[in-house]
Amino acid sequence: MAAPSRTSWADVADAEPAPPAPPPAPAPVPAPAASNGPARADRSSYVPPHLRNRSSAAAPPASSAPPPRAAPSLLGRHTGGVGGRFASGGAPPRRWDREPNPFGNEEEALPEPVPFDEHQNTGINFDAYEDIPVETSGREVPPAVGTFAEIDLGAALNDNIRRCKYVRPTPVQRHAIPISLAGRDLMACAQTGSGKTAAFCFPIISGIMRGPPVQRPQRSGSRTACPLALILSPTRELSMQIHEEAKKFSYQTGVKVVVAYGGAPITQQLRDLERGVDILVATPGRLVDLLERARVSLQSIRYLALDEADRMLDMGFEPQVRRIVEQMDMPPRGVRQTLLFSATFPGEIQRMASDFLENYIFLAVGRVGSSTELIAQRVEFVQEADKRSHLMDLLHAHRDSADQAKQALTLVFVETKRGADSLENWLCTNGFPATSIHGDRNQQEREYALRSFKSGQTPILVATDVAARGLDIPHVAHVVNFDLPNDIDDYVHRIGRTGRAGKSGLATAFFNDNNSSMAKSLADLMTESNQEVPAWLTRYAARPSYGGGGGGRNRRGGGGGSRFGGRDFRKESSSFGKGGGADYGGSSGGYGGSSTYGGGGYGGAGAPSAWD
Numbered sequence: 001m002a003a004p005s006r007t008s009w010a011d012v013a014d015a016e017p018a019p020p021a022p023p024p025a026p027a028p029v030p031a032p033a034a035s036n037g038p039a040r041a042d043r044s045s046y047v048p049p050h051l052r053n054r055s056s057a058a059a060p061p062a063s064s065a066p067p068p069r070a071a072p073s074l075l076g077r078h079t080g081g082v083g084g085r086f087a088s089g090g091a092p093p094r095r096w097d098r099e100p101n102p103f104g105n106e107e108e109a110l111p112e113p114v115p116f117d118e119h120q121n122t123g124i125n126f127d128a129y130e131d132i133p134v135e136t137s138g139r140e141v142p143p144a145v146g147t148f149a150e151i152d153l154g155a156a157l158n159d160n161i162r163r164c165k166y167v168r169p170t171p172v173q174r175h176a177i178p179i180s181l182a183g184r185d186l187m188a189c190a191q192t193g194s195g196k197t198a199a200f201c202f203p204i205i206s207g208i209m210r211g212p213p214v215q216r217p218q219r220s221g222s223r224t225a226c227p228l229a230l231i232l233s234p235t236r237e238l239s240m241q242i243h244e245e246a247k248k249f250s251y252q253t254g255v256k257v258v259v260a261y262g263g264a265p266i267t268q269q270l271r272d273l274e275r276g277v278d279i280l281v282a283t284p285g286r287l288v289d290l291l292e293r294a295r296v297s298l299q300s301i302r303y304l305a306l307d308e309a310d311r312m313l314d315m316g317f318e319p320q321v322r323r324i325v326e327q328m329d330m331p332p333r334g335v336r337q338t339l340l341f342s343a344t345f346p347g348e349i350q351r352m353a354s355d356f357l358e359n360y361i362f363l364a365v366g367r368v369g370s371s372t373e374l375i376a377q378r379v380e381f382v383q384e385a386d387k388r389s390h391l392m393d394l395l396h397a398h399r400d401s402a403d404q405a406k407q408a409l410t411l412v413f414v415e416t417k418r419g420a421d422s423l424e425n426w427l428c429t430n431g432f433p434a435t436s437i438h439g440d441r442n443q444q445e446r447e448y449a450l451r452s453f454k455s456g457q458t459p460i461l462v463a464t465d466v467a468a469r470g471l472d473i474p475h476v477a478h479v480v481n482f483d484l485p486n487d488i489d490d491y492v493h494r495i496g497r498t499g500r501a502g503k504s505g506l507a508t509a510f511f512n513d514n515n516s517s518m519a520k521s522l523a524d525l526m527t528e529s530n531q532e533v534p535a536w537l538t539r540y541a542a543r544p545s546y547g548g549g550g551g552g553r554n555r556r557g558g559g560g561g562s563r564f565g566g567r568d569f570r571k572e573s574s575s576f577g578k579g580g581g582a583d584y585g586g587s588s589g590g591y592g593g594s595s596t597y598g599g600g601g602y603g604g605a606g607a608p609s610a611w612d
């Protein structure tokens, strides 16, 4: 069956199929100015993006060997064309197929690139990031950039960055993009809402557009898809979101992005894979299924990105992720490029993650595991029995500031799925428009709930931790930790659903004796983030038995005096420095060195049921 396929270069103005027309004359495309690395396509093999995939006869010879890693020195002035050559696999596209425009109705002229203006509406408050401490460690760290123009990402990707109205890279992007473009493995830690998705997507898309010719295995009659990049994330909704973002960034670049996650019919995902895939965004469970059915092979993988990497290597996911990365056909570390991103990176998990990395750079933007100061954090002592009435008071108090009749978007975290259903019911019964998202709801219900919340139709969303990480929902005014989590890192991710992209937000936590093991880590985190710590919480935190050393799943562990300094675990371990430790530790900004991060305390988490 000839699956309909899409050209990725085609104009999008007209969705109606048009009769086939002769292809446009190839425009002369200058070779990239700084593309002199050995991994680049040579000129004789160069195919302009608009001619890619036209003929399978032009495909490079089959080979199962992964291509060499991207070469360093990809920085330079943008020259207006994209180099390299790739084939997405699947059926060759037909000219009249249209690539849907992920930017909605946009067909107006692209905004001209303009010098950054502090007063411009960039969607992100860069002042908020002015003094952010940055630490990099590892050998020969490529220098950071100040603007997108300093990075040679390619014309099509630059156009999409402008369409996204990203005027200036965020701090994590300024550092991570040049590191990734230089072909280096990366473990990056940056605060919630600080633009990590683009930080790993841009170099991957650019690398695929401009990398060496693709050598995908060609088994006759095979329906096995061989993506070049794999982005793993822990939840279905986050995978969908990354897919949406990556599609925007790769619009008209020729790079094809496909998503695969559980809970949705696999048939559509199989069809999408058959049409060709360069970047596969997936949750681990569904990917294992696809690998077992031999519908996906990882042998062509050049880029592996783990979003929420600490979660992906946590106990619930680690076996699956190890299976995918180490026991299937993925090229080994050192051959593929591996990028790990999260807002939190406990020392134990860093140590485990280093199995996947080769000669990597550690990047910390802001303090590792800390929350942004843009989020005002409040902790209130509320007994279990009083939580509902207290929540009601909060909801009354936080009506939409512009329109008092409207409820501001409020995300309420609870511990259990049953608790979520029950609170949702109670809120609705009491006249508050609420919905819920958790692991016992089917995928349709989950997606509907999220859409309804995002649109403001149901401005209160009751959620388990399934919504704690990564979700980028604009205008969440308030996060309420109705039940505090047992792990401070989970708290950091939960409150990070507000106060994103330079905007301010509010987070309120209900605390009582059941949360005493969190007292110290919570008080420390609030101090780190310049928040006022209530005296009663300080007293709780000072009690030796509540000092975080033995409490629950507090991975920061480390007992008394531990600070949340963002540290490369290699600096703490004795093996660090072997073969040239002096190269490590290129730190910029006022990053504290007094951390005792990492170490004990982590254990016994089990697989949380709310996750996919």
Ligand SMILES: Nc1ncnc2c1ncn2[C@@H]1O[C@H](COP(=O)(O)OP(=O)(O)OP(=O)(O)O)[C@@H](O)[C@H]1O
Pocket (backbone or CB within 6 Å): 122, 123, 124, 165, 166, 167, 168, 169, 170, 173, 190, 191, 192, 193, 194, 195, 196, 197, 198, 342, 343, 469, 470, 471, 472, 496, 497, 500, 501
């Ligand atoms: N350079 C930029 N300029 C303006 N806005 C940006 C820029 N980069 C990213 N953003 C926006 O910032 C928001 C947050 O980005 P993103 O979701 O990637 O954050 P994150 O760091 O991955 O957060 P989390 O840790 O919660 O997953 C998004 O709405 C994104 O579109």
